[in-house]
Amino acid sequence: MNQCERCESKEANVHFSMEETSMFICNDCYNEIIEEEFEVNIEEIAKSFSIRDFQGVEHTFHVERRIHPNGIFMEAAESIEFGYRFAVHGELDCSQQELLTKLIMKARRGTGVRQVETKAFPNGQAYNSIVTDQITGLIEYDETSDSTPLVIIDGNPFTWEEVGKMLMTYEGFQLKLKTYDPTDDVE
Ligand SMILES: [Zn+2]
Numbered sequence: 001m002n003q004c005e006r007c008e009s010k011e012a013n014v015h016f017s018m019e020e021t022s023m024f025i026c027n028d029c030y031n032e033i034i035e036e037e038f039e040v041n042i043e044e045i046a047k048s049f050s051i052r053d054f055q056g057v058e059h060t061f062h063v064e065r066r067i068h069p070n071g072i073f074m075e076a077a078e079s080i081e082f083g084y085r086f087a088v089h090g091e092l093d094c095s096q097q098e099l100l101t102k103l104i105m106k107a108r109r110g111t112g113v114r115q116v117e118t119k120a121f122p123n124g125q126a127y128n129s130i131v132t133d134q135i136t137g138l139i140e141y142d143e144t145s146d147s148t149p150l151v152i153i154d155g156n157p158f159t160w161e162e163v164g165k166m167l168m169t170y171e172g173f174q175l176k177l178k179t180y181d182p183t184d185d186v187e
Pocket residue numbers: 004005006007008009010025026027028029030
């Protein structure tokens with residue numbers, strides 16, 4: 001663990017530089033500095049929340065808030081690797097409580113619908129199929145491949161090859177591939 005150079009107690013995860021200062025600090029210290037610099041109040045908000053997904057399985061999300069000169073970034077991520085992750089962005093003077101509510105609603109929408117289901121061929125071999133002709137996911141680094149990414153769908157990682165296999169039932173169809181910022185709403 002890299003210790004925060006400011007409070008010397010928490011884990012450092014932000015590189016902060018302003019004028020001649022450059023420090024590796026924790027998220028709380030970062031927020032404190034920005035709070036003073038931009039006169040933003042850090043509202044007391046929940047640090048985690050839990051929701052049930054489309055099949056009733058409970059997921060716990062940890063909330064991280066980061067204040068930037070151009071606004072507030074708030075992210076909810078599961079503590080597991082390649083789980084669900086959602087983010088929203090608000091103005092510096094927005095209600096952070098409302099921003100959190102927006103984030104929870106986004107997580108609820110995102111976990112409420114099944115996108116990929118596993119079916120079985122008559123011979124028992126399993127295959128994945130796209131439920132509604134559309135998938136929304138997160139692009140992540142695949143450490144087992146240097147040429148293709150992982151795509152996180154329904155809170156589960158799929159290799160690029162697995163995604164390709166799911167598309168094989170759509171031979172002859174058109175495909176639209178568009179990327180979005182993590183804080184955008186994907187229609
Ligand atoms: Zn600190």
